[in-house]
Amino acid sequence: MFLREHTQSVTALAQVGKAIAAAYKAMDIQTMADLLELAPRSYEDRSVIVPIGQSQEGQMCNTFIQILAQTTFSSKRILKIIAIDTTSGKKVSLLCFNRDFLSKVLRVGSTYYFYGQVTQNGFETQSSSFDVKPVIEGKTPEGFGHLEPIYPLSGILTQRIIRRDMRNAFSQIGSIDNEVPGYLLYKHRYLDTSHALKALHFPLDQAQANLARRSLAYAELLYMLLVLKRRTARQAPAGRREQSELERRLIKSLPFALTVDQKKVIQEIRADLGTGMNRLLQGDVGSGKTLVAWITALNVIENKGQVALMAPTELLSRQHAQGAAKLMSLLGVKLAYLTGSVSQSQRKSLLAALKDGQIDILIGTHALFSKDVEFKNLSLVIIDEQHRFGVSQRLALQEKGSNADLLMMTATPIPRSLAMTMFADLQISTIHTMPEGRKPIVTYLVSEDHRSKMYDAVGVEFKRGHQAYFVYPRIDEEGQSELRDVASMHEFLQKQYPGVPSALIHSRLPEDQKAQILEDFTAGKLMYLVSTSVVEVGIDVAKATCMIIEHADRFGLAALHQLRGRVGRSALQSWCFLVFPPSPSEDAVKRLRCLRDSNDGFLIAEQDFMIRGPGDIIGSRQSGFERLRYASLVGDLDIIEEAQKDADHIISTDPGLLDAENAILRNVLTLAPPFKAEILGT
Ligand code: ADP
Ligand code: MG
Numbered sequence: 001m002f003l004r005e006h007t008q009s010v011t012a013l014a015q016v017g018k019a020i021a022a023a024y025k026a027m028d029i030q031t032m033a034d035l036l037e038l039a040p041r042s043y044e045d046r047s048v049i050v051p052i053g054q055s056q057e058g059q060m061c062n063t064f065i066q067i068l069a070q071t072t073f074s075s076k077r078i079l080k081i082i083a084i085d086t087t088s089g090k091k092v093s094l095l096c097f098n099r100d101f102l103s104k105v106l107r108v109g110s111t112y113y114f115y116g117q118v119t120q121n122g123f124e125t126q127s128s129s130f131d132v133k134p135v136i137e138g139k140t141p142e143g144f145g146h147l148e149p150i151y152p153l154s155g156i157l158t159q160r161i162i163r164r165d166m167r168n169a170f171s172q173i174g175s176i177d178n179e180v181p182g183y184l185l186y187k188h189r190y191l192d193t194s195h196a197l198k199a200l201h202f203p204l205d206q207a208q209a210n211l212a213r214r215s216l217a218y219a220e221l222l223y224m225l226l227v228l229k230r231r232t233a234r235q236a237p238a239g240r241r242e243q244s245e246l247e248r249r250l251i252k253s254l255p256f257a258l259t260v261d262q263k264k265v266i267q268e269i270r271a272d273l274g275t276g277m278n279r280l281l282q283g284d285v286g287s288g289k290t291l292v293a294w295i296t297a298l299n300v301i302e303n304k305g306q307v308a309l310m311a312p313t314e315l316l317s318r319q320h321a322q323g324a325a326k327l328m329s330l331l332g333v334k335l336a337y338l339t340g341s342v343s344q345s346q347r348k349s350l351l352a353a354l355k356d357g358q359i360d361i362l363i364g365t366h367a368l369f370s371k372d373v374e375f376k377n378l379s380l381v382i383i384d385e386q387h388r389f390g391v392s393q394r395l396a397l398q399e400k401g402s403n404a405d406l407l408m409m410t411a412t413p414i415p416r417s418l419a420m421t422m423f424a425d426l427q428i429s430t431i432h433t434m435p436e437g438r439k440p441i442v443t444y445l446v447s448e449d450h451r452s453k454m455y456d457a458v459g460v461e462f463k464r465g466h467q468a469y470f471v472y473p474r475i476d477e478e479g480q481s482e483l484r485d486v487a488s489m490h491e492f493l494q495k496q497y498p499g500v501p502s503a504l505i506h507s508r509l510p511e512d513q514k515a516q517i518l519e520d521f522t523a524g525k526l527m528y529l530v531s532t533s534v535v536e537v538g539i540d541v542a543k544a545t546c547m548i549i550e551h552a553d554r555f556g557l558a559a560l561h562q563l564r565g566r567v568g569r570s571a572l573q574s575w576c577f578l579v580f581p582p583s584p585s586e587d588a589v590k591r592l593r594c595l596r597d598s599n600d601g602f603l604i605a606e607q608d609f610m611i612r613g614p615g616d617i618i619g620s621r622q623s624g625f626e627r628l629r630y631a632s633l634v635g636d637l638d639i640i641e642e643a644q645k646d647a648d649h650i651i652s653t654d655p656g657l658l659d660a661e662n663a664i665l666r667n668v669l670t671l672a673p674p675f676k677a678e679i680l681g682t
Helices: 016-026 032-036 159-173 184-188 193-201 206-233 245-253 260-272 289-302 314-331 344-355 391-398 449-462 486-496 509-522 559-563 586-597 601-612 637-653 660-671
Strands: 040-044 061-072 078-085 089-098 109-119 124-136 147-149 280-282 304-308 337-338 361-364 378-383 403-409 429-430 442-445 467-471 500-507 529-533 544-551 575-579
Touching: 032 147, 032 159, 040 206, 040 509, 061 449, 089 391, 089 467, 147 159, 147 184, 159 193, 184 206, 206 637, 206 660, 245 314, 260 289, 260 403, 260 429, 280 289, 289 304, 289 314, 289 378, 289 601, 314 337, 314 361, 314 509, 337 344, 361 575, 442 586, 449 544, 449 575, 486 500, 486 529, 500 509, 544 559, 544 601, 559 575, 559 601, 586 601
Parallel strands: 089 124, 280 403, 280 429, 304 361, 304 378, 337 361, 378 403, 442 575, 467 529, 467 544, 500 529, 544 575
Antiparallel strands: 040 147, 061 078, 061 109, 078 089, 109 124
């Protein structure tokens, strides 16, 4: 049987009762298979001798000791045993608190395995936390002489319990069938499933433990990629659409030429339209993705399809609606704007028109996806600033649009290892070049003592008619008093810049008020906004040249880069000031320096990924596909590449997995699918 066919409950194990089973359940372990799949966090190395007196700071000693003498301080109930390390010859005093039984176990003159922490106390070398076992010829005692796995724990579970249950589970379920075709194991020198699992839980040494983990990581990546890539391979072949009349007219009406990359990605997307496209458009902030989306939309409209564009906030979707109206007013395209705050009667007539096909493009927030929103012929779904969608969410989204093409836009580039794994079901189009004439934003790290200089610099920009954003981590909340809250900072800035019109904007303001403020800012009626990170995504105001971020140490790299991208959106020189507190953490300093030294979103995204891991991009609640047990998206690029090559080869030469050598793969996918069945589809 394959591993995941072993679905008996862990309660079938002799010593697992209700309480332990409940603790396992809290860790998502219910079956024998679940238990055996549990990956150790790390290992305690008891395979290498570390003599007493030669261990590094904090390292455990692992050696043999001979007992020289025993004494008891009866008053304190402390047993003291004097021993000598037979490897290093160093004397050690074992202090046994409430472990009197050791006086019978540890006999003077005999030799024992010793594993424990040793400290120097004056002239005396002592240990009070240790394991000992007698040396018996030809037999290594349990827990010595090899690596001991360290598992994640929950509730009443201890390492001892899990290790015990692991041993029992292996002997109880008998054999586990191999899940990776032999030719692939041979090619990469990986272990088959059964040996890999055994070596994962009972490795002889670190090298074997590593090989076990890598073997299992390869297997899980291979299956993930096979499932994702088979989905895309089933899609219809690429369509062949020509540039439409509407597209031509829009491009002609622009006051600038498209960049080389914009042209390239428009072609890539157009070639995929009408084929159930599943595409990610990535390009740094300000690289002109929105325009690409509208041009694509025009092709769809000319082919009698409807388009939906969704943005994560009302602010941003409103801006898109206004931008689209400006661009397409002369083209006869019918636009509508739908958010949660549209009135009932408006909503009703809008939905009727939509269903009737009188609306070409519907723009809005996630309200676009409520049940009552029905299209006549939804053909393209565009999602702006959404890289956070996990695989399962993407699949759910596609269900909605039946056969609609999906275009997702993100300014946070997907790191390579993620693009090859979690996003393997997506085609990726990339805009590398920025529109001509943009000047790189100059970024300064500002300490408290340089604050006034910064205010002066921004004041000069106001005199030139340029605008600024002042951004704070969050609005005033209790317990966050150390943060400069927007309200009091706004008062402070009004004194700093008397007579300069400004506004306060944060997420708790009503939508229409926010929209009004943003409109006034865009129109130049306001010179600066004091805000929380609501301005983070998408907002586009050409004359804004200063971005001041307070408590910059509190933001992640990607968020800081996004915020910074709100300036530098025209030919004007722009500045970003990252204000940090007196003693920022080491990590924060790393982030801020990275930002100061680079304007390259791709580089920053890779750095962010290295610092924070993939959770931020694929969402922290991981299930199904997103849950990799053994593979690390940060550290296993080599394994990812192997699995990708192999999966590609298999899909192109044997998509149905009918070859004898791939029979194992087909069997696993039918009998014991590694991911949820509904996602596998047929
Ligand atoms: P993002 O990729 O961040 O979504 P936008 O689509 O908001 O970027 O574009 C930023 C600004 O650049 C917009 O004002 C847009 O009109 C302008 N823009 C887009 N393409 C070009 C181009 N080829 N040349 C000059 N400006 C452009
Ligand atoms: Mg955008």
